[in-house]
Amino acid sequence: MKISKRLDSIPMSGIRKMFDLAGPDSVHLGLGEPDLDPPPEAIEGMHQAALAHKNKYGPTAGIPELREAVAARSSAYGEVGGGNVMITPSGSTALFEIAQSFIEPGDEVLVPSPGFVVYGPHTALAGGVSKEYRLTEGDFQPDIGDILELLTAKTRMIVVNSPSNPTGGLIGRETKRALLEIAEDRDLHIVSDEVYEPFVYEGEHVSFLDRLDRATVVGGFSKMMAVTGWRLGYICAAAENIEALTKMQYHVCANPHMPSQYGVLEAMSVIEPYLERSRAIYKARRDLITERINGIDGLHMSPPRGAFYAFPSYDMDVTSAEIATEAARSGLICTPGSAFGRYGEGHLRFSYAAGEDKINAGMDILSEVIGRFRK
Numbered sequence: 329m330k331i332s333k334r335l336d337s338i339p340m341s342g343i344r345k346m347f348d349l350a351g352p353d354s355v356h357l358g359l360g361e362p363d364l365d366p367p368p369e370a371i372e373g374m375h376q377a378a379l380a381h382k383n384k385y386g387p388t389a390g391i392p393e394l395r396e397a398v399a400a401r402s403s404a405y406g407e408v409g410g411g412n413v414m415i416t417p418s419g420s421t422a423l424f425e426i427a428q429s430f431i432e433p434g435d436e437v438l439v440p441s442p443g444f445v446v447y448g449p450h451t452a453l454a455g456g457v458s459k460e461y462r463l464t465e466g467d468f469q470p471d472i473g474d475i476l477e478l479l480t481a482k483t484r485m486i487v488v489n490s491p492s493n494p495t496g497g498l499i500g501r502e503t504k505r506a507l508l509e510i511a512e513d514r515d516l517h518i519v520s521d522e523v524y525e526p527f528v529y530e531g532e533h534v535s536f537l538d539r540l541d542r543a544t545v546v547g548g549f550s551k552m553m554a555v556t557g558w559r560l561g562y563i564c565a566a567a568e569n570i571e572a573l574t575k576m577q578y579h580v581c582a583n584p585h586m587p588s589q590y591g592v593l594e595a596m597s598v599i600e601p602y603l604e605r606s607r608a609i610y611k612a613r614r615d616l617i618t619e620r621i622n623g624i625d626g627l628h629m630s631p632p633r634g635a636f637y638a639f640p641s642y643d644m645d646v647t648s649a650e651i652a653t654e655a656a657r658s659g660l661i662c663t664p665g666s667a668f669g670r671y672g673e674g675h676l677r678f679s680y681a682a683g684e685d686k687i688n689a690g691m692d693i694l695s696e697v698i699g700r701f702r703k
């Protein structure tokens with residue numbers, strides 16, 4: 329069958345490409361996949377739910393208890409009730425459903441660059457046009473001047489992501505204020521991807537949850553509870569937007585996975601101490617990888633303040649794809665900055681969701697690979 333032009337126009341994700349080059353013993357710092365164990369309560373809760381015959385179709389917007397639990401946790405940032413929450417089959421699906429529900433053909437959507445790989449393709453699949461706005465070098469804030477230049481009469485949405493994949497940067501209060509001012513002036517909507525909200529090591533998480541009149545916020549359990557395979561996330565939005573999204577979700581999947589919703593629900597009551605432990609582990613890894621990377625001639629980075637990615641820049645006249653390919657051939661999987669958009673070039677991304685022994689082994693390989701390029 330002929331592939332639709334919409335799908336055909338979209339390249340395969342650059343994150344996964346490197347995997348094809350990898351040998352079986354490669355060190356994987358390519359994927360944002362936590363190696364930590366999920367909270368035991370989550371596993372027990374899912375197990376018990378399956379045993380208790382909760383294996384059938386369920387409510388389209390998710391089980392009410394979990395919607396309420398997400399609302400209660402989100403209330404740290406704004407006024408959020410169960411009616412403002414829809415549980416989704418992953419953060420990725422949440423973003424897809426938002427694009428399908430609110431983008432008209434021809435609408436322009438501003439997406440961060442470097443930025444997570446799905447925002448542009450989701451826009452295109454909804455018939456829209458994505459335009460990349462620059463993040464500032466160093467502290468990786470959305471460049472407000474660049475955003476202002478990109479605005480046209482067709483702009484409908486601005487996507488933001490904090491803490492950021494791939495940069496580890498956090499949006500500051502001043503940037504949030506400026507973004508909301510633009511959104512108000514131009515009657516735009518902000519889609520705020522906050523799936524890394526639990527992982528902030530310095531400073532504060534600045535959320536858009538207090539502005540659901542102008543923003544739709546995406547969250548996820550994949551990273552929060554180290555359950556990437558369970559495929560569960562959520563959307564917080566104005567009640568009328570949740571209604572529209574629920575209609576969309578019905579046609580996408582009828583409802584999110586039932587047993588894993590009960591599992592995640594059980595873990596919500598113990599999540600803060602679990603997250604405190606996770607943060608301490610990631611922070612130690614972050615400090616290690618920052619020190620190791622800055623110890624390699626030609627690579628530079630500041631300690632990322634959130635998420636679990638290191639995104640150093642380099643000062644050599646080669647593409648990030650060339651370096652990542654050479655690294656993969658040498659046994660280290662990382663991601664070229666160019667996979668995250670045009671402003672990602674000149675960087676490499678390393679996930680430190682992997683353990684310290686892997687980080688050390690990966691950095692030993694990286695040091696050799698960079699040394700070869702600098703000869």
Ligand SMILES: Cc1ncc(COP(=O)(O)O)c(C=O)c1O
Pocket residue numbers: 360418419420421444489492493521523548549550551556560561
């Ligand atoms: C910024 C960002 N948003 C959303 C997601 C989607 O996560 P999931 O679909 O596992 O919930 C990811 C996954 O890597 C991500 O990095």
